[in-house]
Amino acid sequence: MNALFLWQNLYIPKRLIVLGLCALASVISYSDRSNMAVAIVYMAEEFGWSSTAQGLVLSSFFIGYLTTQVFGGAFADRFGGKLVLGAAAFGWTTFTLFTPSAAKLGLGYLLSCRILLGIAEGACLPSIHSLIASWAPQEERSRIVAVIQGSGSNIGIILALPVSTWLGSGPWGWQSIFWAFGAIGLVWSLFWQIYGGSNPSTYQGISKEELNLILKNDHSVRNRSDYISLPTNEEVMDRSSEDAVDVTEDNEIAQNNNTEENYNSLAAVKSSNPPHIPWRLILSRREVWALLVTYFCVTWTYFVFLTWLPTYYLDRFGVDIKHLGYFAVLPYIVQGISSLFVGALVDYIIYSLKVRIIIVRRIAQIISSCGYAIFLLLAEYAAKTPLQGIILISIGTGLGSFILGGLYVSQLDIAPRYSGVIFGLGNFLGIIPSILGVSLVGWILDATGRNWNIIWNSVAASYFIGAFIFSIFARDRVVIE
Secondary structure (H helix, E strand, C coil): CHHHHHHHCCCCCHHHHHHHHHHHHHHHHHHHHHHHHHHHHHHHHHHCCCHHHHHHHHHHHHHHHHHCHHHHHHHHHHHCHHHHHHHHHHHHHHHHHHHHHHHHHCHHHHHHHHHHHHHHHCCHHHHHHHHHHHHCCHHHHHHHHHHHHHHHHHHHHHHHHHHHHHHHCCCCCCHHHHHHHHHHHHHHHHHHHHHCCCCHHHCCCCCHHHHHHHHHHHHHHHHCCCCCEECCCCCCCCCCCCCEECCCCCCCCCCCCCCHHHHHHHHHHHCCCCCCCCHHHHHHCHHHHHHHHHHHHHHHHHHHHHHHHHHHHHHHHCCCHHHHHHHHCHHHHHHHHHHHHHHHHHHHHHHCCCCCHHHHHHHHHHHHHHHHHHHHHHHHHHCCCHHHHHHHHHHHHHHHHHHHHCHHHHHHHHCHHHHHHHHHHHHHHHHHHHHHHHHHHHHHHHHHCCCCHHHHHHHHHHHHHHHHHHHHHCCCCCCEC
8 A cells, every 4th residue: 555655646757758758759750751761672672663763752751851840840839849749740640551552552642642741750850849948957958859869769760670671571561561650659649649748837737846947947048147138129139149139928128137036037938938930030140050051961961871771781781681670770779879878978068067068069069970971981981791881880870979969959058949940940951952862862873883982972071061060150158038
């Protein structure tokens, strides 16, 4: 009885419930987009598709994915992440289940289905970043981003590749890949409707202590001597990266003082959804553009890597198709594990060792981009066996997880209330070349006799450029409140 009493009275932090479901959404989302990388091999054999046709199928997802990045983040910031993420998950689950039927009807139907799948998934990560900004205490943000976007996405890939290989080689064929992953999405959607929440202030059962923990650090930047509050008039604002603009409910200036009354007032504003999205203000800040350009450089290269890696192993190392998914999964296992390490390490360095945030962000991003690029090139030019190739690529992806302490958390540093919008804008800019890049890979392979050097050289160059831009122009100060 005592054990039952303790269990009934055990308080589970509500942010762990909401953000835990966000992590599961990330897992399912990446599983549903990644399973095609393995399924395409079985489908190409059955339908007789060329590499160019396979490239169209793989890239069609990004056409849809492109369209909802910005709107998904904007709607989540404005109306709440629960609604947007729930609708997105139901949409991508539906089109995952429809994929086998669409493929049977013809290539055009399959392309349409993949585009619709991308439209639904496009709102996933921007809405999750909006939820992180609402639910995560400041000192926990790096590790939460690491768990949700780093480990969550990698776990999704880790599950998708071997499970898809097992299902595709089983008695139900490649169709069962999409049926199984779609069913998981339906179960998640049910739990999200019951336990999801946009705003910690209105979440049923949350304790006052936890609410204070979540909200207290939202105004901590205002207690810094170098913080300056400016008018919100976008036409006359000082564009120095040292200044921050506060967008409040009535568009008045929020005064910088240390009274408890004003702290409580600011916490209330912070926990609410903004009345509008200040597009001109967001796009006027060079700190924002530093993130957007870096997103451009790393996003398309990552998706080329994700969608074509199994085929690369098949071409470069002659891996047996029955073992393809198992063989390709190791880099993502390494990256998933290192993501947990990176998040905890970054928070420790910033909040325990008191190293300035921007220094940590820049170093993390340089390690991520340059490490990824260098070891990918080593795998292409130096590896002689499949084992050597997989080890080098795995080291590169492990170092690549440092992006979670750099780029992927930086919008929370400079504009926490609009983090969903900024993340969506960055992904939008990165997906434009993803559409062309993923499709172009198939054409290059057909035109050059399967020459992968051109592809990986381009990927590495883009990573190096992104690291340079971020290290020069990124900042850590709040510039849009």
